[in-house]
Amino acid sequence: MNWTEVLIKVDAQAVEAVTDILYVLGAQGVAIDEPIDIEKLKEDELYWDYIDEKLLEKNNEETKIMAYFSEEDINLPEKIITIREKIKNLTEYGLSIGSGTVELSNLNQEDWESAWKQYFKPVHVTDKIVVKPEWEEYEKKEGEIIIEIDPGMAFGTGTHETTSMCINQIEKNLKNGDQIIDIGCGSGILAMAAVLLGAQKATGVDLDPVAVRVAKENIILNHLEERIDIVQGNLTDVIKDKADIVVANIMADIILILLEDVREFIKDDGLFISSGIILEKREAVEEGLLDKNFKIIEVETKGEWCAITAQKQK
Structure with missing residues (x-):
């Protein structure tokens, strides 16, 4: 072909x-x-x-x-x-x-x-997480967590600022046994990072059938299919459970739309980690979060982007 x-x-x-x-x-x-x-x-x-x-x-x-x-x-x-x-x-x-x-x-x-x-070469996303293409050799060091991906078929390799900030916020806030929902899961990298850092279960959802297929392939590559589910469709249509952490690495305008429904998928006092936000849109997203009764916990910035971690208030 x-x-x-x-x-x-x-x-x-x-x-x-x-x-x-x-x-x-x-x-x-x-x-x-x-x-x-x-x-x-x-x-x-x-x-x-x-x-x-x-x-x-x-x-x-x-x-x-x-x-x-x-x-x-x-x-x-x-x-x-x-x-x-x-x-x-x-x-x-x-x-x-x-x-x-x-x-x-x-x-x-x-x-x-x-x-x-x-x-694509091996790269440290955080102090613990190393993302490497499946065809590259890499000698694992003590304390490191390796995620192997085939990055040619879906975005979200961990090297982009928005993805690396999401992983960093997951690493900082995750508790052992937490349940995670990843909205717009792309390559599946955020869900894989979460379970390797101690989450009990992760669910990724994406509208794109190519992303869904590739995320499933990457999850199998890392032997995580027993702990991660990937589903295709809209969040409100295909997800029924609530999570301790919901993460969304998507555009700011989509995050603002998502705020209309995302609370119902987060447990009380749970966290919503949003990224893919250009700095010019930071204030609008923060205002949207506060309007929906979230408390801003941390705003992380890299380059022209930011990630916002917010806690659901009762």
């Missing part, structure tokens, strides 16, 4: 929103090539040791998003037009898109399978 690679160049702010657009339109895989923050990498000796020197040349560039569509998709020309339009429209949500360029190229099956692998 041959594939069309759609290469999109955008500011970091728009990465997760663009990725959502691509999956909704049927992308069969997405790879994200982020600019290299050299000073940040120097603080992480693990990643610095593994990084390909050629990647350092990408410092200060825009983020590149590579999406892959089957050339057998008869609706592909219309989808490309839609992608361009939707990217331009992201500015209406306060997101900077940078150049927002969209370029096309053709790949055969072998090239497609290996195109994105060069960008």
Whole structure:
């Protein structure tokens, strides 16, 4: 099978929103090539040791998003037009898109399978959590928790600020035996991190069938299928139980909509961890949380993003 690679160049702010657009339109895989923050990498000796020197040349560039569509998709020309339009429209949500360029190229099956692998190496997400692609070798150190993923088919590899902040907040607040709900579970990384850190059970929910399939594959890869359930659909339609912690790494505008229902899925005094929030939207999300009787526990920031941990009040 041959594939069309759609290469999109955008500011970091728009990465997760663009990725959502691509999956909704049927992308069969997405790879994200982020600019290299050299000073940040120097603080992480693990990643610095593994990084390909050629990647350092990408410092200060825009983020590149590579999406892959089957050339057998008869609706592909219309989808490309839609992608361009939707990217331009992201500015209406306060997101900077940078150049927002969209370029096309053709790949055969072998090239497609290996195109994105060069960008993923083992990386410390927190002091405890190390995320590594399944094909990379890594020697586990004392106290570390290893999560293996196939990051080419669903966003949420742990390296993006929004994902790493979610994992950090889970690690800081999780108690042994807690139950977790992950809304918009993507690759399943947040649910896997939660159970490996001591959660009794995690449930991931996502509208995207590709994300659901890939999350299930990653959970099997890490031998966690007995402790994690992944379901497809809307939160209110497919989830009936309440959790000690609900986490959502999605856009701020979606979080504000989610606040209408999310309380009923959180136990009394339980936590809601939300991320994917650009700093310009922080105040709006905080106000929404307070309006729904949540207490702000902590706001963590990285780059242009923040994650908010809030406690449900009775």
